[in-house]
Amino acid sequence: MDTQVAIVGAYGSAGVAVAQQLAGSDGIELTLIDDGDPGGGLCILRGCMPSKEVLSAAEHRFAARHDPRLDGPYPAVDPEAVVERKNEHTAAFATHRRAAVDGLADREGVEFLRGTATFLDDRRLAVGDRTLDPEYVVIATGSTVNVPDLPGIDDVPVRTSADVLDATEFGDSGVVMGFGYVGMELVPYLAEAGGMDLTVIEHDARPLDEADPPFGDELLSYYRDAFGLDVRTEARERRVEPTDDGGVRMVLIEDGEERTVEADQLFAFTGRRPALDRLGLENTGLHPEPGWVTDTMQARGDDRVFVVGDVNGKEPILHVAKEQGFTAAANIRAHRDGDALEAYENVHHHVVFSGLGVLPFARVGHSAESAREAGIDCVVVTRHASDDGVFKTKNVDEGLGRLVVGTDGTVLGWQGLHYHADAMAKTMQVVVETGMDVREVPDRAYHPTTPEILDSLLREARAELSG
Numbered sequence: 151m152d153t154q155v156a157i158v159g160a161y162g163s164a165g166v167a168v169a170q171q172l173a174g175s176d177g178i179e180l181t182l183i184d185d186g187d188p189g190g191g192l193c194i195l196r197g198c199m200p201s202k203e204v205l206s207a208a209e210h211r212f213a214a215r216h217d218p219r220l221d222g223p224y225p226a227v228d229p230e231a232v233v234e235r236k237n238e239h240t241a242a243f244a245t246h247r248r249a250a251v252d253g254l255a256d257r258e259g260v261e262f263l264r265g266t267a268t269f270l271d272d273r274r275l276a277v278g279d280r281t282l283d284p285e286y287v288v289i290a291t292g293s294t295v296n297v298p299d300l301p302g303i304d305d306v307p308v309r310t311s312a313d314v315l316d317a318t319e320f321g322d323s324g325v326v327m328g329f330g331y332v333g334m335e336l337v338p339y340l341a342e343a344g345g346m347d348l349t350v351i352e353h354d355a356r357p358l359d360e361a362d363p364p365f366g367d368e369l370l371s372y373y374r375d376a377f378g379l380d381v382r383t384e385a386r387e388r389r390v391e392p393t394d395d396g397g398v399r400m401v402l403i404e405d406g407e408e409r410t411v412e413a414d415q416l417f418a419f420t421g422r423r424p425a426l427d428r429l430g431l432e433n434t435g436l437h438p439e440p441g442w443v444t445d446t447m448q449a450r451g452d453d454r455v456f457v458v459g460d461v462n463g464k465e466p467i468l469h470v471a472k473e474q475g476f477t478a479a480a481n482i483r484a485h486r487d488g489d490a491l492e493a494y495e496n497v498h499h500h501v502v503f504s505g506l507g508v509l510p511f512a513r514v515g516h517s518a519e520s521a522r523e524a525g526i527d528c529v530v531v532t533r534h535a536s537d538d539g540v541f542k543t544k545n546v547d548e549g550l551g552r553l554v555v556g557t558d559g560t561v562l563g564w565q566g567l568h569y570h571a572d573a574m575a576k577t578m579q580v581v582v583e584t585g586m587d588v589r590e591v592p593d594r595a596y597h598p599t600t601p602e603i604l605d606s607l608l609r610e611a612r613a614e615l616s617g
């Protein structure tokens with residue numbers, strides 16, 4: 151008898167990855183379930199793809215405004231044109247994703263149900279008037295915006311990343327909660343495209359928690375200078391309240407004192423949380439709390455329930471969601487067959503399109519701090535973009551790069567906060583994930599271009615090891 155597998159959240163990147171691996175497999179009957187309208191997944195509709203669309207428009211204006219060699223009035227960003235084109239593109243991308251899922255559903259042994267799935271009991275699901283009893287369930291319902299439970303938050307309008315992506319009008323001023331990935335990408339857009347005066351609340355001494363301190367310090371200085379931001383570091387929101395003119399007043403603690411900030415609008419770029427609210431998990435033995443999903447992607451309360459992508463709270467990154475989906479599919483087969491399951495191991499690989507993509511941050515593998523915390527002896531070399539003439543000629547000489555190399559020569563990690571760092575991340579991913587020895591990376595010169603900074607880091611690391 152065939153093994154029944156249900157995937158809840160079939161339109162998202164994680165759900166699609168599982169479905170693509172299992173659809174048409176011998177001995178597996180697959181039920182795909184999604185209530186998305188129109189459907190297509192978070193990355194396509196509200197995440198990485200539409201955000202890059204709007205950032206690119208503001209990037210062009212910023213590049214012109216930031217270049218002293220140019221004269222005349224700066225171009226204005228037309229937010230209506232930005233949103234219209236963004237909607238056209240995301241609609242096309244979503245149509246392609248839905249077509250891919252429909253194609254899977256046309257295969258033998260695969261059924262697609264459009265509706266909301268709710269657990270009635272352990273692995274028993276209700277979808278509309280249907281009741282399903284699959285042997286395995288995959289939860290891939292993604293995430294939703296997180297608005298902090300701050301006193302007074304229900305009394306003022308709060309704009310999230312979803313609102314910004316659809317905005318065609320902007321206020322004169324705003325106060326921003328959250329300066330992680332979402333804030334680092336969207337705050338410059340509000341400043342450049344919307345011309346807003348912004349106050350940003352940063353809980354720590356600097357942004358970019360995953361980076362070594364010099365990167366956060368550099369980005370903070372850049373944001374203040376290039377975008378005119380008022381970033382309040384080591385500050386905490388205490389409460390918010392409406393003002394008489396329809397704006398918002400935030401009370402915060404800064405330097406141990408209570409202070410206030412007033413603005414037209416309040417933005418919450420405070421991350422995302424797993425989308426679990428409608429699943430009825432209270433009817434099961436599953437308890438979504440920190441650590442509730444193992445590295446094999448199985449839920450601790452039920453080893454026949456697999457939880458992949460943003461919904462498991464591990465690492466809300468697109469490529470991670472897909473890789474977790476591939477691992478879950480392989481482990482469902484292994485569990486069915488009584489074979490050993492594999493743990494998902496992720497090599498750190500993040501890109502943040504900070505500075506409107508002009509000054510992106512990327513990290514692959516270890517930072518200097520994470521290597522030392524892991525007890526790894528290493529050599530660390532750092533180079534500033536301004537040290538390389540090519541960055542100067544392109545008028546983008548801000549930022550820095552860093553290479554972390556083990557004392558045996560193994561390239562352990564790289565960080566870049568500079569022009570084209572996002573594109574260089576793939577090269578460094580290959581170097582790090584294959585465990586290359588820094589002395590074996592080809593030392594080949596080519597026509598001068600921005601990746602010269604990688605050549606310089608590699609040479610400096612080789613010299614450090616040999617010296």
